[in-house]
Amino acid sequence: MRPLEQHLIRCDPIRLSVIAERWGVELPRGSRRERAAALAGRMTAPEQIGAVWERLGEAERRALGDLLAEGGKLPWRAFVRSWGEVRAMGPARLERERPWEDPVSPAEALWYWGLVFQDLEEGLAGLVEIAVVPEELRPHLPAPPPPVVRPTPCSPSPILLPADDGLLDDGCTLLAYLQNHRLRPGPEGEWPAWDEARLLRQFHDDRREVARTPGGSCLVKG
Secondary structure (H helix, E strand, C coil), X not given: CCCHHHHHHCCCHXXXXXXXXXXXXXXXXXXXHHHHHHHHHHHCCHHHHHHHHHHCCHHHHHHHHHHHHCCCEEEHHHHHHHHCCCCCCCHHHHHHHCHHHCXXXXXXXXXXXXXXXXXXXXXXXXXXXXXXXXXXXXXXXXCCCCCCCCCCCCCCCCCCCCCCCHHHHHHHHHHHHHHHCCCCCCXXXXXXXXXXXXXXXXXXXXXXXXEECCCCCEEEEC
């Protein structure tokens, strides 16, 4: 991945001067490479990074934390979708509008702090634009908090009973009993107590109840 100095060399001269001013660095006279090298040397000092962090707003810190949580880089589209646009401006418009003084988004604020740069990375479909925090800065920035995992409540698992032939056996027992015994229903059509007790003892599950409906049909209740 491109080092911080290379990112600074690629900066527009106005943006480079803005970053230097914000970091309290007086750029030397000389080539762009010399100016970028001097600024990079100061920006990687841990105490300097800590001081800049303290000056960031809450939204900028969260945007930076979002990038750090993803290893310091995100697809550019995903980053600006979450944290706002970074307006593209030429030198004349930069001098006229001075966007670093009133950024329209956390992403644009980080852009003019020199904490976020745009780069290219090879993806599955070719080169992809990414937002990146230079590697030299990452170790000295506060680590993002671990993600909060909230377990989704689950409904209790159904109780599964092993399948058997108990109900079928009881049905056959009932039919055989009705075929071999003459029943005398009570006044309300109920089963005679004697037959009920004798039949229950033969059932596969002795907790079943046997009843007879007034219409004469037999019911087996679990």
